[in-house]
Amino acid sequence: VGIDPVWERLPAAIRSRVDNSSDERRARAHLEAIREYVASMFEVVAPHVPCVKLQSACFERYHGPGVVVYDQLIAMARGMNLIVIGDAKRGDIGISASHYAAGCLADSNYSDLGNELGPDALTINSYFGDDGIAPFVKVAAEQGKGLFALVRTSNPGGDAIQQLQLADGRRVCDAVAEVVAKNGSNHVGKSGYSLLGAVVGATKPEDAARLRELMPQQIFLVPGFGAQGGSADDVRACFKSDGSGAIITASRSIIYAYEKSDEKNWLKAVEAATVDMKRQVAAILQ
Amino acid sequence: VGIDPVWERLPAAIRSRVDNSSDERRARAHLEAIREYVASMFEVVAPHVPCVKLQSACFERYHGPGVVVYDQLIAMARGMNLIVIGDAKRGDIGISASHYAAGCLADSNYSDLGNELGPDALTINSYFGDDGIAPFVKVAAEQGKGLFALVRTSNPGGDAIQQLQLADGRRVCDAVAEVVAKNGSNHVGKSGYSLLGAVVGATKPEDAARLRELMPQQIFLVPGFGAQGGSADDVRACFKSDGSGAIITASRSIIYAYEKSDEKNWLKAVEAATVDMKRQVAAILQ
Numbered sequence: 132v133g134i135d136p137v138w139e140r141l142p143a144a145i146r147s148r149v150d151n152s153s154d155e156r157r158a159r160a161h162l163e164a165i166r167e168y169v170a171s172m173f174e175v176v177a178p179h180v181p182c183v184k185l186q187s188a189c190f191e192r193y194h195g196p197g198v199v200v201y202d203q204l205i206a207m208a209r210g211m212n213l214i215v216i217g218d219a220k221r222g223d224i225g226i227s228a229s230h231y232a233a234g235c236l237a238d239s240n241y242s243d244l245g246n247e248l249g250p251d252a253l254t255i256n257s258y259f260g261d262d263g264i265a266p267f268v269k270v271a272a273e274q275g276k277g278l279f280a281l282v283r284t285s286n287p288g289g290d291a292i293q294q295l296q297l298a299d300g301r302r303v304c305d306a307v308a309e310v311v312a313k314n315g316s317n318h319v320g321k322s323g324y325s326l327l328g329a330v331v332g333a334t335k336p337e338d339a340a341r342l343r344e345l346m347p348q349q350i351f352l353v354p355g356f357g358a359q360g361g362s363a364d365d366v367r368a369c370f371k372s373d374g375s376g377a378i379i380t381a382s383r384s385i386i387y388a389y390e391k392s393d394e395k396n397w398l399k400a401v402e403a404a405t406v407d408m409k410r411q412v413a414a415i416l417q
Numbered sequence: 418v419g420i421d422p423v424w425e426r427l428p429a430a431i432r433s434r435v436d437n438s439s440d441e442r443r444a445r446a447h448l449e450a451i452r453e454y455v456a457s458m459f460e461v462v463a464p465h466v467p468c469v470k471l472q473s474a475c476f477e478r479y480h481g482p483g484v485v486v487y488d489q490l491i492a493m494a495r496g497m498n499l500i501v502i503g504d505a506k507r508g509d510i511g512i513s514a515s516h517y518a519a520g521c522l523a524d525s526n527y528s529d530l531g532n533e534l535g536p537d538a539l540t541i542n543s544y545f546g547d548d549g550i551a552p553f554v555k556v557a558a559e560q561g562k563g564l565f566a567l568v569r570t571s572n573p574g575g576d577a578i579q580q581l582q583l584a585d586g587r588r589v590c591d592a593v594a595e596v597v598a599k600n601g602s603n604h605v606g607k608s609g610y611s612l613l614g615a616v617v618g619a620t621k622p623e624d625a626a627r628l629r630e631l632m633p634q635q636i637f638l639v640p641g642f643g644a645q646g647g648s649a650d651d652v653r654a655c656f657k658s659d660g661s662g663a664i665i666t667a668s669r670s671i672i673y674a675y676e677k678s679d680e681k682n683w684l685k686a687v688e689a690a691t692v693d694m695k696r697q698v699a700a701i702l703q
Contacts, residue, residue: 137512158527159495188509188516194488194530197520199481217512221540223474224507224572226423230474243445244480255509258544258567260574281544286510288546291596295589298582303589310577 132176132405133218133354133382134204135186136165139389143399162193169204172386176400179405184352184380185250187219188234206248215250216352216378220281222256225265234272236278252277254330254352257307260315262340264314268327274317277326277350282309283342285355286333294338304338308345308348315348324350325377331369333361333379339368343376351377356408357384363411381408418462418691419504419640419668420444420490421472422451426673427682448479448486455490458672459492465498467689470638470666471520471536473505485634492534501536502638502664506567508542510549518556522564538563540616543593550600554613559602563612563636565603566597569628571618571641580624590624594631601634610636610662617655619647619665625654629662637663642694649697661703 138146138161145168149160170184176183185208188200208215220411221231239247255267257280265282271278283293283304293304308329315327324335331339331354343351351369356379357360369377388404389397423434429453435446459469469495476487494501498679508515518539525533528558541599543566550566557564569579569590579590594615600612611634617625619641629637637655642665655663674690675683 135513139573154528156529158530161527164524166636168526186436186513186516188507188513191520193515193527194520194525194533195483195485196530197481198477202480207441213431220475220508220542222508224487224570224574225419227474227615230478231470234474234477234480239444239609241447241479242440243442244444247480256544258542258575258578259570259572260577260579262572262574263570264574284510284545284549284550286545288548288550289544291546292544292589292593293546295592296584297589298584298586300584303578303581303583306581307578324463328446347545416691 132172132180132182132385133184133186133380134172135171135382135388136169136189136386140390141165141168142389144186144395144397155169158193159196163300165189166200166204169400172206172401173208173211173213175402176385176405177213179402179409182214182216182378183208184216185217186382187217202247205250207316209248209251214252216252216279217250218254220254220256221267222259222263224259225266228263228266228271232267235276236267236276236300237270239297249274249276252279252328254279254281255309260310261314262309264327266316268314271326278326279328279350279352282307282311282329282346283335283338285334285359285361289332302338303339303363305345308342311349312346319348322324322375324348328352329341332353333369334359336365336368339366343368343371347388353377353379355381357381363415367415370416379412381407418458418466418468418671419472420455420458420672421612421668422455422475422672424677427454428675428680429432430681430683437533441557443576444479444481444548448482451475452486452490456493457467457684458547458687459494459497459499461490461688462671462691465688465695466502468502468594468664469494470502470504470668472668472694473503489532491536495534495537500538500567502538503539504534504540508545508549510545511552514549514552515556522553522562523556523560535560535562537612538565540565541565543597546596547600550597550613550649554600554604557612563614565594565614567614568593568615568632569617569621569624570595571620571645571647575618588624591627594628597635598632605634605664610634614638617641618645619652619655620645622654625652629654629657639663639665641669643667649701652698653701656702665698670694
């Protein structure tokens with residue numbers, strides 16, 4: 132389940148409690164509401180799914196204090212034995228990439244920052260090639276953590292770059308897939324998967340089978356299921372024939388499920404949407 | 418001047434003051450040292466250059482407290498009339514991109530976050546195409562700010578993706594350049610430049626002239642001058658014939674200039690390197 136909390140869309144039950152806060156503490160009040168909302172999401176989804184993905188942008192929007200809450204929520208989810216993916220899509224080279232890996236993925240080695248537990252995995256951008264990926268792989272390997280590098284994104288605009296045909300017949304996203312496969316090949320665990328996975332959007336079924344072949348050692352993180360239009364049929368090719376190899380994520384269709392039904396019983400609406408999505412994904416694997 | 422502060426490379430004069438701090442406040446001590454160092458950098462370079470570029474990763478490495486210091490330093494530089502580029506290379510789509518734009522570019526509208534002034538411009542990643550760029554352009558236009566989208570990065574590994582030839586004869590970075598040019602075309606000021614600029618590495622002179630033609634309305638942000646190997650000759654093609662159109666940045670060759678000369682007079686070494694770089698760039702434009 133993808134957690135992309137936006138103040139304006141929180142349930143009225145939570146918003147009304149802080150909506151009248153003074154301007155002098157408005158951001159703090161919004162952040163408190165978001166923290167409460169996300170903690171409730173964890174409680175509701177934890178019995179049903181193995182993994183949550185937290186959208187960093189929704190917290191960075193509140194600057195330093197937002198990042199503090201993001202870190203706290205990551206630690207909370209890990210304490211509940213959820214696998215936590217930090218969806219921060221960082222990308223840079225050299226020392227900058229190493230610093231992003233230390234800040235956004237590693238468990239902190241600074242006790243005065245509150246002993247933050249980093250997420251279990253981080254999303255990264257692949258456009259820099261090898262030397263943009265290697266510093267993240269190094270830290271992930273040291274820490275026993277994972278990465279998902281962007282290969283094929285779920286938005287329509289990605290086509291203008293990722294879907295272009297190369298002179299040798301491949302697509303741009305194929306070339307990126309090969310860079311990712313190569314960079315992950317030295318870090319493959321006993322299940323046959325690398326610590327370096329790939330982001331492949333649920334809305335691109337025409338590419339999924341080919342990318343699955345090009346990246347046999349990559350776990351696919353598959354966003355865009357639900358609200359963005361990706362269906363169960365669309366994501367089938369992201370799995371291997373043994374049913375492993377893909378993490379399907381839905382965000383808005385689950386965490387805002389109450390908008391379309393019963394706002395008063397918002398937690399029940401979220402749980403029903405979670406179970407419904409789980410059933411859809413299970414049906415793919417039969 | 419690019420500001421990429423790394424604790425281990427700060428002058429001994431600054432490090433020795435906090436090196437014995439207890440483990441319980443080690444990160445805070447490092448951050449204080451970095452704040453002092455960067456403030457000194459601003460003082461030294463402000464009389465010589467129009468613009469500083471702050472590397473977000475070097476602050477995010479210290480989690481929430483690091484982001485607080487990053488924000489404070491941006492406000493300090495803006496108060497000194499330096500143009501400030503936030504080098505955060507954010508990239509996402511939809512509401513996530515909007516949130517990054519609000520958090521990493523806009524001046525904060527939350528008074529309880531300390532009235533943060535955002536940077537004048539932000540670096541962004543282009544791999545998502547139109548719908549990854551548009552949300553940033555919207556916020557930049559509302560705020561009278563700027564953006565630099567990655568087109569051709571300065572690292573060797575970028576070639577494996579950005580330099581690939583397309584079936585129609587273009588390079589991948591050419592296609593990205595056209596996406597950037599198109600997305601900036603509705604936001605061109607009276608000098609003929611768009612609020613959406615482009616990152617074009619100083620180490621890729623073979624591409625610069627072609628990219629300059631493909632992006633006539635883009636100001637180029639040109640990293641990789643100095644330590645990464647880009648020379649004055651290499652960056653000439655990034656400028657237009659009237660001498661406008663490019664911001665050349667050097668980071669390590671300036672801010673760590675004292676490592677190669679006189680650590681005792683580290684501020685003088687930094688100033689000398691700044692003046693030297695300025696002279697090299699001026700020579701290109703004669």
